[in-house]
Amino acid sequence: MTEPAPINxxxxxxxxxxxxxxxxEYQRLAASASCGAVVTFSGLVREFAKLSEQDAPKVTELFLEHYPGMTEKAxxxxxxRARSRWPLGPVTVIHRIGALPLNAQIVFVGVASAHRDAAFSAAQFIMDFLKTEAPFWKRETADGKTSWVDARQSDQEASKRWS
Structure with a gap:
């Protein structure tokens, strides 16, 4: 397993x-002496590309690509930006790439803070902007066919609420 790279x-x-x-990852975050709250999120490969379309073909694999260097910087x-808004302790962001089967973990966001409100808000902020600004591309396989996943309007709207 790859250890996360310390940015600072x-x-x-x-x-x-x-x-x-x-x-x-939780233990790493909780080890901070200033930590009073740890909020974590893990995203998984789900069966349906669109949750409202139960008739949609079932996803069997998600393939993720990224732009090395640029992705980590983003x-x-x-x-x-989250640190500039809330008083945070340790923060971890892990995003997987390559071929991922159904139910595999894709992303982990963990935020520690002295207070729960800051930890919850910062974790959601990071996920909202990760979905809209980090250079990742997704290709789904469903019923033996592959297709690239378009950006979702709902993700754009979620990030706008932080303005």
Missing amino acids: AETYISVQHDDFDMAA LADIVE
Whole structure:
């Protein structure tokens, strides 16, 4: 398993093929002496591309590509913007790339803070901007056919609420 790369003493970012261990990532965040709250999020490969379309073909694989260097910089910038809004301790962002089967973990965002409100808000902020600003591309396989996933309007709307 790849260890997240320290951006600074409090920020860890990794774009990797390997799966991640949520318990280990939680422990890393909770080890901070200033930590009073830890909020984590893990996104998974789901069966349906569009949750409202139960008749849609079932996704069997998601393939993720990224722009090396640019992706890590974009993620670090998003975390720094969160730090400018809330008092945060350690923050970890891990995003997987490559071929991922159904139910595989895709992304982990973990935020520690002295207070729960800051941890919850910052975790959601990071995810909202990760979805709209980090250079990742997704290709789904469903019923033996592959197609690239378009950006979702709902993701754009979620990020706008932070303005």
